[in-house]
Amino acid sequence: MFIIDEHRNALIAKSKGVDPESEAFHLKNSYRFTQSQNDAAFALHAMETAAFSLGLGCVILGSPLNDIPGLIETLHLPEYTYPVLGLAIGKPDQEPALKPRMPRTMQFFENTYPADGDAVLAGLPEFDAAVHQYYDLRQADRPVDAFSDQIATVSQQDVSGKTLLDKAAAQGFDLDK
Structure with a gap:
């Protein structure tokens, strides 16, 4: 599991006289949370790349996030x-x-995001066919x-009950700041 870990940094700051309960303590705010989340994703990708270079296979697991409180409890994750x-x-x-893989024309844009939605989706029919053939052969x-x-199906799935911010708040993060 790749974890946002501002706890260690909070311990370091506290050892240097910073009170984590004070207004001067910002490791729990949204900017740090997002930055730490990105760092965790980058670390995962680096480990995945290293594993592939050794001839190993990898599967990225998002499913543990279906029960964040249970995962926090199982891993004894601190504040x-x-x-x-x-x-x-x-x-x-x-x-x-x-x-x-999705065509580059649907993923990479130069300087700005294209205003023409049809241009963004130009490679979609071929990609749909390739993905369908891939799964059909498997x-x-x-x-x-x-x-x-x-994507159309997922866009209509109500996941409003799968909130994540309240679980982050329970871990001490204040994502409104």
């Missing part, structure tokens, strides 16, 4: 810590074809919707 993602590393038992008995259909 000012928060789980970001997990990474499973091991020897792959199969070598599937490389999953199709598991022909289990049909998978096209990528765009999956």
Whole structure:
């Protein structure tokens, strides 16, 4: 698990005379939370890259976030810590074809985000077909919707009950600041 860890920094600051309960203590605010979350994601990616270079396989795990309080309890995470993602590393038992990647024209833009929505989505039909073929060849008995259909479905799933900010607040973070 990759964890936001401002707890250690809070201990260091406290050892230098900074009171974590004071208004001068900012390690718990949204900027630091976001910065630490990015650092955790970068560390995960670096470990994933290192594992791949050693011939190992990886799966990024977002599912542990379905029960953040349970994960916090299981890992005995102290105040000012928060789980970001997990990474499973091991020897792959199969070598599937490389999953199709979204066309660069849909991901990378120069200087500004394109105002023309049709231009952004220009490669979508080909990408849908490639993703569908990829999954069809892997598991022909289990049909998978096209990528765009999956996005449309996800866009309508009500996840309002899966709030995360209240769980961060329970760990001492004040994300309104």
